[in-house]
Amino acid sequence: MISMQGISKSFRLHGQNLPILQIAKWHIQKGERIALMGPSGCGKSTLLHLLSGVITPEQGEIWVTGQPVHLLSESKRDRFRAENIGYIFQDFHLISSLTLRKNVELILPRTWSKRERTEKLDDWFERVGLKDRRDHLPSQLSRGQQQRAAIVRALITKPPLLLADEPTGSLDWETGSELMALLLEICKAEQLTLVSVTHDRHIAEMFPTRVDMRELNELLRSVSV
Numbered sequence: 541m542i543s544m545q546g547i548s549k550s551f552r553l554h555g556q557n558l559p560i561l562q563i564a565k566w567h568i569q570k571g572e573r574i575a576l577m578g579p580s581g582c583g584k585s586t587l588l589h590l591l592s593g594v595i596t597p598e599q600g601e602i603w604v605t606g607q608p609v610h611l612l613s614e615s616k617r618d619r620f621r622a623e624n625i626g627y628i629f630q631d632f633h634l635i636s637s638l639t640l641r642k643n644v645e646l647i648l649p650r651t652w653s654k655r656e657r658t659e660k661l662d663d664w665f666e667r668v669g670l671k672d673r674r675d676h677l678p679s680q681l682s683r684g685q686q687q688r689a690a691i692v693r694a695l696i697t698k699p700p701l702l703l704a705d706e707p708t709g710s711l712d713w714e715t716g717s718e719l720m721a722l723l724l725e726i727c728k729a730e731q732l733t734l735v736s737v738t739h740d741r742h743i744a745e746m747f748p749t750r751v752d753m754r755e756l757n758e759l760l761r762s763v764s765v
C-alpha cells in the first residue's frame with residue numbers, strides 16, 4: 541500500500557538547509573490504522589505532506605497505491621491526491637458560507653449522477669449522525685459535528701489512503717474520543733488505510749498500531765528537536 545525508502549527531506553530557511561526527515565524504510569499495509577506520534581516540530585505534518593505528494597523528498601522513493609509519488613510531476617501529484625487521498629484537518633476546513641451538504645458536494649466526482657450523489661450524501665450523513673443537520677451551516681453546529689461533516693467529505697469517495705492531522709486536536713476529550721472511535725470503525729469497515737497524527741496518548745491507544753517518530757526519523761536519534 542505505502543512504501544518509503546531512503547527518504548531525506550529538508551527545508552531551506554534563511555539561506556540554510558534545515559534537515560527535517562531521514563527515514564530508511566517504512567511500509568504500511570492496506571487497511572492499517574496508524575497513530576503517528578512524536579514531539580512538536582519532529583516532522584509529523586511534513587511526513588503526511590510527503591505521503592500526499594504536496595511536497596517531494598530530495599532523496600528516496602515513496603510509493604502509494606502502486607504509484608511512484610516521488611517521480612510524478614506537480615500536476616500528476618495533484619491528480620494522484622484527488623483520486624487517492626482523503627485529508628482531515630484539525631480545524632475542519634469547512635467553507636463557512638456553505639451548508640454541510642454543499643461543502644461535501646464540492647468534492648464529488650463529476651461522473652456521479654444526481655441520484656448517486658443524493659444517495660451517497662444521505663447514507664454518509666446518516667452514518668455519522670448528521671442526517672437532520674446536513675442543510676445547516678457549519679456555524680450552526682458544534683465543533684464535533686463539524687468534524688463529522690469533514691469526515692464525510694474525506695471519506696465519501698472512499699479514497700484508499702486517509703491522512704488526518706490532529707483530527708481531535710481542537711475537541712474536548714469526550715467529543716474527540718467519540719469522533720476517533722467513529723473514524724476508526726468506518727476505516728475498519730471499509731478497509732481504508734489511516735495515518736493520523738495525534739499528541740494525545742489516550743487517543744493513540746485506540747489505534748491498532750502506533751508509530752513514534754523517534755523510531756522512524758533517524759535525525760531524532762542524534763539531535764533533540
Ligand SMILES: Nc1ncnc2c1ncn2[C@@H]1O[C@H](COP(=O)(O)OP(=O)(O)OP(=O)(O)O)[C@@H](O)[C@H]1O
Nearest residue numbers: 551552553560578579580581582583584585586587
Ligand atoms: N515550508 C517550510 N519551510 C521551512 N521550514 C518548515 C516548513 N514546513 C515545516 N518546516 C519546519 O519543519 C519542522 C517540522 O515541521 P512539522 O510541521 O512537520 O512538525 P510537526 O511534528 O508536525 O509539529 P507539530 O506537532 O508542532 O505540529 C519544523 O521545524 C518546521 O518549522
